[in-house]
Amino acid sequence: MHPNNSPAERLAAVGNQMIEIHLWLGAELARLRADLGDTPSGDARPSRDLRAHCLTFCAALGRHHTGEDAGAFRVLADEVPELRPVLANLLVDHEVVAGILGRVEELLGDDRPLPTTQVRAELDGLAALLESHFRYEEKRLVSALNALTGRPGTAEQLLGLTAPTG
Template sequence: MRPKKLQAHCLSFCAAVTKHHTGEDEGAFPALAKQFPELKPVLEELAHDHGLITMMLERLEQLDFTDPEDSLRELNGIEAIIESHFAYEERKIIQALNELNAPEWTADQPKFLHKT
């Protein structure tokens, strides 16, 4: 893939991940913490991961994508932490997400649930 095309794909990916994490931090996690207070430490850890991922994505956005080794190193690092983050998130909160009672989301669906 050419550097400009790869860069465009990466920027789209960064935007999608940021939207997802912002939605979790501002919508899903507070709702989960309210209904499942025992999950607060897990939710705090996941929010902390979001901060780390944000820093990595910001670094990726600054990358010029002309050095294949540098680009691959950054992409591999992001891939590793995101895969680990999602696996941990699924193990720890998927059941609570499935049980989450948020009737207000039916009438006024949060932006992070909208498909773009």
């Protein structure tokens, strides 16, 4: 449940909201990988649903990281300067993730045969990186984010997304 009365109350649990977003993104990636597992090996025409799901996931993950970079990370760098080295490490991870997302989007192409093995390898690498990245980010930032009760803005402005409900 997200508090939503005053701006301070909305941000009281922004760190917890980040965890919810990470859980949702992780579940979506697992579902995407499972859907890809149902696709024949080698080249095959990707289903529209698989392509759409993959592109939607890539866009959501990119939006989350871009939102963190421009929102939460900037605020934390100002408010909690001792976190700057952590934030710098996370920014590097975001760049690596963006590279993987770009390769996945390129592999999906427009109505080209799907190189299933390559897409699966990219998504497997992404899953491993995100597992580590999300845990590190949560361990280092949740408390600091939850302490941002007096900052203007919304969790979506700080994190790029809100966790879907239901």
